[in-house]
Structures are given as C-alpha cells and as structure tokens.
Amino acid sequence: xxxxxxxxxxxxxxxxxxxxxxxxxxxxxxxxxxxxxxxxxxxxxxxxxxxxxxxxxxxxxxxxxxxxxxxxxxxxxxxxxxxxxxxxxxxxxxxxxxxxxxxxxxxxxxxxxxxxxxxxxxxxxxxxxxxxxxxxxxxxxxxxxxxxxxxxxxxxxxxxxxxxxxxxxxxxxxxxxxxxxxxxxxxxxxxxxxxxxxxxxxxxxxxxxxxxxxxxxxxxxxxxxxxxxxxxxxxxxxxxxxxxxxxxxxxxxxxxxxxxxxxxxxxxxxxxxxxxxxxxxxxxxxxxxxxxxxxxxxxxxxxxxxxxxxxxxxxxxxxxxxxxxxxxxxxxxxxxxxxxxxxxxxxxxxxxxxxxxxxxxxxxxxxxxxxxxxxxxxxxxxxxxxxxxxxxxx
Amino acid sequence: xxxxxxxxxxxxxxxxxxxxxxxxxxxxxxxxxxxxxxxxxxxxxxxxxxxxxxxxxxxxxxxxxxxxxxxxxxxxxxxxxxxxxxxxxxxxxxxxxxxxxxxxxxxxxxxxxxxxxxxxxxxxxxxxxxxxxxxxxxxxxxxxxxxxxxxxxxxxxxxxxxxxxxxxxxxxxxxxxxxxxxxxxxxxxxxxxxxxxxxxxxxxxxxxxxxxxxxxxxxxxxxxxxxxxxxxxxxxxxxxxxxxxxxxxxxxxxxxxxxxxxxxxxxxxxxxxxxxxxxxxxxxxxxxxxxxxxxxxxxxxxxxxxxxxxxxxxxxxxxxxxxxxxxxxxxxxxxxxxxxxxxxxxxxxxxxxxxxxxxxxxxxxxxxxxxxxxxxxxxxxxxxxxxxxxxxxxxxxxxxxxxxxxxxxxxxxxxxxxxxxxxxxxxxxxxxxxxxxxxxxxxxxxxxxxxxxxxxxxxxxxxxxxxxxxxxxxxxxxxxxxxxxxxxxxxxxxxxxxxxxxxxxxxxxxxxxxxxxxxxxxxxxxxxxxxxx
Numbered sequence: 001x002x003x004x005x006x007x008x009x010x011x012x013x014x015x016x017x018x019x020x021x022x023x024x025x026x027x028x029x030x031x032x033x034x035x036x037x038x039x040x041x042x043x044x045x046x047x048x049x050x051x052x053x054x055x056x057x058x059x060x061x062x063x064x065x066x067x068x069x070x071x072x073x074x075x076x077x078x079x080x081x082x083x084x085x086x087x088x089x090x091x092x093x094x095x096x097x098x099x100x101x102x103x104x105x106x107x108x109x110x111x112x113x114x115x116x117x118x119x120x121x122x123x124x125x126x127x128x129x130x131x132x133x134x135x136x137x138x139x140x141x142x143x144x145x146x147x148x149x150x151x152x153x154x155x156x157x158x159x160x161x162x163x164x165x166x167x168x169x170x171x172x173x174x175x176x177x178x179x180x181x182x183x184x185x186x187x188x189x190x191x192x193x194x195x196x197x198x199x200x201x202x203x204x205x206x207x208x209x210x211x212x213x214x215x216x217x218x219x220x221x222x223x224x225x226x227x228x229x230x231x232x233x234x235x236x237x238x239x240x241x242x243x244x245x246x247x248x249x250x251x252x253x254x255x256x257x258x259x260x261x262x263x264x265x266x267x268x269x270x271x272x273x274x275x276x277x278x279x280x281x282x283x284x285x286x287x288x289x290x291x292x293x294x295x296x297x298x299x300x301x302x303x304x305x306x307x308x309x310x311x312x313x314x315x316x317x318x319x320x321x322x323x324x325x326x327x328x329x330x331x332x333x334x335x336x337x338x339x340x341x342x343x344x345x346x347x348x349x350x351x352x353x354x355x356x357x358x359x360x361x362x363x364x365x366x367x368x369x370x371x372x373x374x375x376x377x378x379x380x381x382x383x384x385x386x387x388x389x390x391x392x393x394x
Numbered sequence: 395x396x397x398x399x400x401x402x403x404x405x406x407x408x409x410x411x412x413x414x415x416x417x418x419x420x421x422x423x424x425x426x427x428x429x430x431x432x433x434x435x436x437x438x439x440x441x442x443x444x445x446x447x448x449x450x451x452x453x454x455x456x457x458x459x460x461x462x463x464x465x466x467x468x469x470x471x472x473x474x475x476x477x478x479x480x481x482x483x484x485x486x487x488x489x490x491x492x493x494x495x496x497x498x499x500x501x502x503x504x505x506x507x508x509x510x511x512x513x514x515x516x517x518x519x520x521x522x523x524x525x526x527x528x529x530x531x532x533x534x535x536x537x538x539x540x541x542x543x544x545x546x547x548x549x550x551x552x553x554x555x556x557x558x559x560x561x562x563x564x565x566x567x568x569x570x571x572x573x574x575x576x577x578x579x580x581x582x583x584x585x586x587x588x589x590x591x592x593x594x595x596x597x598x599x600x601x602x603x604x605x606x607x608x609x610x611x612x613x614x615x616x617x618x619x620x621x622x623x624x625x626x627x628x629x630x631x632x633x634x635x636x637x638x639x640x641x642x643x644x645x646x647x648x649x650x651x652x653x654x655x656x657x658x659x660x661x662x663x664x665x666x667x668x669x670x671x672x673x674x675x676x677x678x679x680x681x682x683x684x685x686x687x688x689x690x691x692x693x694x695x696x697x698x699x700x701x702x703x704x705x706x707x708x709x710x711x712x713x714x715x716x717x718x719x720x721x722x723x724x725x726x727x728x729x730x731x732x733x734x735x736x737x738x739x740x741x742x743x744x745x746x747x748x749x750x751x752x753x754x755x756x757x758x759x760x761x762x763x764x765x766x767x768x769x770x771x772x773x774x775x776x777x778x779x780x781x782x783x784x785x786x787x788x789x790x791x792x793x794x795x796x797x798x799x800x801x802x803x804x805x806x807x808x809x810x811x812x813x814x815x816x817x818x819x820x821x822x823x824x825x826x827x828x829x830x831x832x833x834x835x836x837x838x839x840x841x842x843x844x845x846x847x848x849x850x851x852x853x854x855x856x857x858x859x860x861x862x863x864x865x866x867x868x869x870x871x872x873x874x875x876x877x878x879x880x881x882x883x884x885x886x887x888x889x890x891x892x893x894x895x896x897x898x899x900x901x902x903x904x905x906x907x908x909x910x911x912x913x914x915x916x917x918x919x920x921x922x923x924x925x926x927x
Contacts, residue, residue: 006653025737025738025849026737026738026740027736027737027755027761027762028736028737028740028748028751028752028755028762029752029755029756029757029758031740033740033745033748033749033752035745055749055752057749057752057753057755057756058753058756058757060749060750060753097740099740099741100740100741100745100748102745127741129741154749157745157746
C-alpha cells in the first residue's frame with residue numbers, strides 16, 4: 001500500500017515538472033521594464049497619447065560595454081488606456097511590465113480635461129503600484145521623457161532623483177498615485193502635484209551631446225479641482241502651501257536684515273508644525289492657520305550682531321512676517337483665483353464639526369472661496385551658526 | 395506485486411535464522427578433545443590451508459614431557475609477546491618457578507599455569523572448539539596442552555594499526571585535535587581517558603555473520619536512560635547480515651526511518667564530542683574498523699552544534715551558532731527563491747537590482763529554472779570530483795572547475811553572473827553544515843523545482859511540508875525537532891544561541907527523560923561578597 005502511494009506521489013510530481021509554463025511566469029529576458037510613463041490628450045482627435053520609457057538591459061551589461069542608450073521610448077495612441085498600452089506593445093518585441101514604473105507625467109491638456117479615466121485604469125490594473133510618483137508638465141510629454149542632464153544613466157531614475165532632492169526644499173510638491181487619488185476622492189480636499197518643466201542647461205556645455213543640453217526643473221505646484229487641472233502655484237506660493245500642509249523640514253527663508261534693508265539674512269528651516277482649526281463664533285466660521293516654525297541662521301550679509309537679543313528678536317519678527325506673507329498669498333490665490341480647496345479647510349471642518357460639515361459639504365466648493373481665515377505664525381531662531389560675532393567689524 | 399515481494403522477503407529472513415541457528419549449535423556443543431593431536435587436526439581442517447595461521451608445537455615441563463600448541467594468526471598478534479610470555483615462559487622460566495612451587499604435574503591439570511607461569515595481561519580458560527576458533531580469529535593466541543580438555547586464550551593483540559591523528563573532517567580551532575581511529579580498543583580508550591568514571595560502560599557484541607565485527611555500546615550508567623540503552627541493544631541484536639564494513643551499515647539498520655533525507659543517527663570522529671554527547675545521556679555505538687562513532691538519539695539542533703561553540707566564549711559561540719541556522723536557510727532556499735522571484739515576482743526586487751539581473755540575463759538561452767538546475771548540478775559534480783579524484787589531479791579539477799563555472803560559462807553567456815553567485819553562495823553555506831548536507835542536497839533541488847513551477851507559493855507550501863515532515867521524525871523515542879517542537883525552554887538555552895555554561899544547569903530532559911542536574915546552581919562568576927555582609 002505505502003509503496004503504491006509513494007509511486008503515485010512520484011508520478012504526480014513528474015507530471016508537474018512538465019507543466020512549467022505557468023500563467024504568470026515571465027522570464028526576466030522576456031519582459032520590458034517600463035520605468036516612466038507620459039500621457040497626454042491629442043489636440044486633434046482627443047485620443048490618448050502615451051509615451052512609455054523602458055530599460056534596455058543589454059546596454060547596461062557591463063561586460064559588453066556598449067555605447068547604446070540604456071533606455072528607449074515608445075509612443076502609441078488610442079481611445080482607452082488599455083488599448084493604448086496594447087498598441088504600444090504591438091510595436092515592441094517584449095512584454096511590457098509596469099511593476100517598476102517610477103514616474104507618471106501627465107500632460108497639461110490631459111490634466112485640464114480630467115484624469116478620472118486614467119486613475120480608474122491605474123486602480124484596476126494590478127501591475128501598477130500606488131507609490132508611483134505623479135507629476136504634471138506644461139511642456140510636451142515626450143520631450144520631458146527625453147530630457148536628461150544629471151548623473152543617472154536612465155532618464156526615469158534621473159527624474160526620480162530630482163524629485164527626491166527637491167523633497168527637502170519647500171519649492172515643490174510631491175505626490176504619489178495613492179495620495180493623489182485619496183485627495184481627489186475626498187470632499188474638502190483637492191490634489192496637487194509637482195511640475196516638471198523643460199530647462200535649457202546653457203551653462204554646462206556638451207559639444208558632442210546636444211540632447212543633453214535640456215534638463216528638467218522640478219518646481220512649483222499644479223493645482224487640481226477634483227480631477228481637473230485649474231492652474232499653477234509658483235515656487236513662492238508653493239512654499240506657502242507647504243507651510244500649511246506639510247510638516248516636513250527643509251527649505252530656507254530669506255529675510256531683510258534689521259539694520260540694512262538691502263542686506264539679507266538666510267534662515268534654514270529646521271522644523272515646521274502646522275494645524276488648521278475652524279472656529280465657529282456666533283454663526284460665522286473662521287479658519288485659523290497655526291504654523292510653528294524653527295530655523296537656524298545660516299548667513300548674514302551685513303554686520304548685525306546676532307549675539308544681542310534685540311537684534312535676534314528683530315530678525316525673528318521678519319522671519320514670522322515672511323512666513324505669514326507667503327501663507328496669505330497662497331490662501332488668497334487658492335481662494336480667489338483657483339477656487340479650489342487644496343489646503344484641506346473642508347477636511348479640518350469635518351474633523352472638528354462632523355455634523356455641521358454634513359450640511360455644507362455639497363456646497364463646499366462654492367463656499368470655500370469666501371470663507372474668512374486667520375494666520376497665526378510663531379517662529380523661533382534656535383541656532384545662529386558657529387560664528388557669534390559678525391566678521392569685518394575691526 | 396509489492397505484497398508478493400514482502401512475503402518473499404519474510405520467507406527469506408526466516409530461512410536465514412534457521413540456517414544460522416543450526417550452524418552455531420553444532421559447533422558450540424563440540425568440546426575440546428583431551429588429545430592434542432585431535433585438536434590440531436580439527437583446527438587445521440577448520441582453517442584449511444590458510445598460510446597466515448601459525449601452529450607452534452613445543453614440549454615443556456621439567457623433563458620436557460608435555461606437548462603443547464600455540465596457535466595464532468600471523469599479523470594479528472604481537473609475535474614478540476608470544477615468544478617472551480608464552481613460549482619462553484613455558485620452556486625456560488618454568489624451571490626456576492618449579493623449584494619453589496610444583497606447577498607442572500605430569501598429565502596436568504594445568505589451571506595454575508596462568509597464575510604462575512604465563513606472564514601476560516589476560517588469559518582466559520576455554521574449553522570448546524568454537525571458542526578456540528573465535529579467539530584465534532579475534533587476534534588472541536590459544537594455548538592447548540596435550541592431555542587436557544581445556545586451553546588458554548591469551549590476549550596478545552598487537553599488529554599493525556593507525557596512530558591517533560588530528561581530525562581531518564571535523565576540524566576545530568580551539569579544542570582537542572585527536573580523532574578516532576579504526577581500532578575499537580583505541581577508540582574506547584580515547585573515551586575512557588576523557589570520562590574517568592566507573593559508570594562509563596562499554597558493552598560488547600559481535601555483528602556480521604562473516605566478518606564477526608566487534609561492536610561496543612557505550613553509555614554512562616545513571617545518566618543515560620535505561621530504556622534508550624535497551625532499545626539500542628534490541629535494535630542491534632536484530633541485525634543479522636553478512637558484514638559490518640563501516641558504522642554506516644549499523645546506522646542504516648537501526649535508524650528510525652529510512653525514507654527521509656534527515657539522519658536520525660549522529661556520527662562524529664572526535665572523542666571529545668562523543669564524550670559530551672555521552673554526558674548528556676546519549677548512547678554511543680563504536681564499530682571496529684571505523685573511525686566514526688555513532689551517537690543516538692540524534693536531533694535536528696545537533697547538526698548546528700560544534701565543539702568550538704562550547705570552548706570559545708559565549709558571545710562568539712552564539713553568533714556563529716545563529717549564523718549556522720542562517721546558513722541552513724540560505725543553502726536550502728536561496729536558489730529556489732532566486733528562481734521564484736526572477737520568474738514570478740519581479741515586482742518584489744528593487745528596480746536597480748532588477749535591472750542588473752535583467753542585464754546579466756540578457757542572451758542567456760535557458761529559462762531561469764533550467765539555468766539554476768544546470769549550475770547547481772555542475773557545482774555538485776565539481777564537489778564530488780573534488781572528493782573522488784586522486785590527489786595528484788587535484789589542481790586540474792580546481793582550474794577546470796573554477797574556470798568553467800566562474801568565468802567561461804559567464805562570458806560565453808550560458809549562465810548569468812548572478813546565477814554563479816547564487817550557486818556558489820548556496821554551495822559554500824552548505825559546507826558549513828556537513829551533517830545537514832544529506833538533507834539539504836535533496837530538498838534544495840525539490841525547492842528549485844517548486845520555485846520554478848509555482849513561484850513563492852510553491853516554495854512556501856514546500857517549506858510547510860518539510861516542517862511537517864521534520865516534526866514527524868523521531869530518533870530513539872526523542873522527537874527530532876526538540877527543543878523547538880515540542881518546545882523545551884531549557885533546551886533552547888543550547889539551540890540557536892549558546893548561553894553561558896553556568897546557565898545550563900540540567901541535562902537535556904528530552905534525552906535523559908527525567909530531570910537531572912549536571913552542575914550546582916549559582917555558578918555565575920561574580921565578585922566576592924562585600925565586607926559589610
């Protein structure tokens with residue numbers, strides 16, 4: 001009996017070996033790893049234009065040491081995203097694999113007409129990751145996916161690197177697919193993304209490689225109302241936005257020196273704490289933006305003696321003023337010009353007064369532009385650097 | 395068909411038993427004759443015309459009236475000892491002795507010979523023909539005297555044997571270097587030198603119908619569990635085969651389960667290691683002609699224990715011990731995980747690594763599964779040829795092996811460079827656990843197949859099955875996976891980590907089957923008490 005069972009099991013295993021072609025099996029050298037995707041709307045017929053950037057591993061094989069480009073792009077257009085992807089794959093000798101997609105660049109035209117279609121495809125397709133970065137460009141999408149200037153040899157990694165280094169600055173916004181869709185679907189919140197713009201790197205010359213003269217700049221913010229792009233914030237306004245919604249540190253503030261208006265004091269931000277509290281008083285609603293900031297003096301261009309408390313207080317006051325001004329301009333712009341609640345006023349209201357929120361949430365988009373707000377900024381200068389007395393005072 | 399085979403086998407075994415019984419009975423009953431010439435004749439017919447059997451006949455006694463025979467096998471006995479202690483004593487020295495005590499009376503009896511004349515360490519009286527033959531074969535010299543129906547079996551064992559040398563396979567940095575040799579008596583003495591205790595018992599049995607191999611069962615009375623000792627003896631007594639050429643024969647005939655790649659009988663060539671196991675309550679089986687001693691019961695965790703762990707300080711011992719468990723996982727699973735992840739789960743690897751792997755796999759003609767199997771097989775063969783080859787061709791194997799595998803296969807684009815790394819990693823880590831190699835080599839291939847067919851899902855299912863199998867194993871009544879399953883907190887002190895010696899107060903309960911302390915508590919080194927106290 002036992003012998004029979006053992007033989008049976010062995011036979012079953014032998015048969016299994018012949019079934020090695022499993023449904024989701026994919027050899028590494030049979031798939032094309034897509035690392036960046038650009039989408040835009042065709043101006044003429046409204047179709048989807050897609051640019052896919054994929055790795056060419058053969059060029060990265062160091063033993064063969066070729067001068068070929070380690071990546072390549074493929075363009076396709078179609079009426080739906082799936083169709084476009086399939087059409088792109090028709091022109092390629094390997095199966096497209098999206099598991100390692102790093103960045104999605106959305107063209108301005110696509111963003112303005114709405115990205116719901118696209119986010120629907122993203123969420124339904126199991127291959128795509130929700131941690132993929134998402135960014136908007138006002139330039140031509142396929143040109144953005146071709147612009148490369150830095151150290152990395154794959155363009156997608158170059159873009160990813162730029163985003164990573166900019167994360168510690170306050171001049172840009174960073175969003176991944178998950179957060180973008182969350183904000184898009186939440187009432188009382190609207191998504192923002194970073195912006196890639198083409199940049200001519202005139203200052204560094206590569207005589208033999210003309211395509212390298214264009215690089216990318218990751219700065220500013222693209223502002224959405226629900227799924228549609230409504231406008232941009234410049235880098236100054238982005239900083240104001242980051243004071244309100246981002247708790248991270250990094251970035252710098254330039255304030256005029258207390259002694260000499262033309263001189264500047266640079267303060268490096270080391271800590272930001274923020275909170276939005278809705279205040280209901282006598283039936284009227286006011287949003288209070290609390291920001292606590294800490295910074296260190298990094299540079300003083302005149303001879304202000306920061307060892308003196310009153311000088312330091314004056315600088316701190318300028319510091320407070322500067323942040324307040326930035327915040328005000330951002331809130332004003334999002335209320336008056338863009339008319340979209342990217343600051344999360346609605347979300348804060350919902351948290352504090354859930355029952356009141358239920359009554360107003362459907363009209364929130366129309367009432368947001370007129371809600372009053374207050375800005376309360378508290379700053380502190382922690383360190384003045386290694387130098388106590390100003391130089392050049394002899 | 396199988397049923398018929400089993401029935402046939404049963405019949406055969408009963409036949410064998412009957413046969414062996416009849417032969418032993420007929421010889422045993424035969425007593426030695428009073429006449430020396432009859433005995434000589436019978437011995438000569440028994441040994442045939444074997445040239446290595448020496449029959450030395452001589453006369454002794456005061457007036458040289460008594461005829462005697464010394465029979466021994468040339469090469470097994472110490473010739474000098476036979477000459478000095480038996481022949482010379484009887485022929486020359488007896489005259490001096492006989493002036494004081496009358497030992498040799500005409501026509502015997504000669505019982506007093508061993509007390510007064512034979513200057514040897516051991517002389518037993520024998521009275522059957524069977525005993526005489528067995529003693530001669532065992533290397534003793536037999537003294538038969540005319541007119542006497544019993545003789546003496548005199549211990550003159552000597553002859554050629556290998557010296558005790560440093561261990562070749564189980565090397566240690568710190569600790570005794572000596573290893574067992576082929577001679578049983580030397581091996582028992584090596585153990586006795588370590589454990590100077592009257593409770594260390596060696597029990598002797600002879601196995602092998604043709605070879606009559608001496609086997610010694612060693613255990614410490616009072617520490618080893620009597621039931622385990624009984625079980626070892628029972629299983630050994632059941633053995634009835636022609637030859638025991640190596641302890642491996644014994645191992646395979648007494649182990650709990652044959653159809654498992656895991657060994658349930660341990661072995662070692664180091665006396666200190668075997669002594670440590672005896673002191674934990676295990677039973678050792680020593681076979682003559684084998685420099686490897688078996689120990690039972692044998693559990694999974696023992697494969698990871700090395701004498702160095704105990705001789706070096708705790709921190710190092712623990713780290714190395716834990717790393718061996720890691721090595722086990724690597725050697726067992728690394729190729730399988732590599733195949734599974736690269737063929738099914740590419741999204742699991744960091745992008746940069748994936749790109750590197752893809753670049754290395756460009757232009758490789760085989761799927762990852764086949765590639766892995768090929769390179770694992772080549773590694774296995776290189777290892778095998780390294781053991782089997784004549785020493786003189788060693789350099790050729792090394793050059794061809796490293797060049798073919800490491801360099802040429804990669805640059806020719808047949809095997810990818812990451813594959814070579816994976817294969818050599820799993821191979822090298824496997825060498826840290828020689829005791830587990832047996833099981834690892836089987837399951838590694840199985841896991842590669844599972845990984846290549848079903849991906850990580852298959853590897854996980856395979857691991858679960860493997861764990862279930864390991865938990866089902868037993869060795870002489872002890873669960874193979876103790877102290878992990880069933881859990882023994884006390885046993886865990888000496889498993890993945892090696893805790894300080896002063897904390898391991900009791901012997902492993904899963905081997906001794908009762909609580910027994912090996913040392914007093916509170917031995918943790920600490921400063922002497924303060925003056926105030």
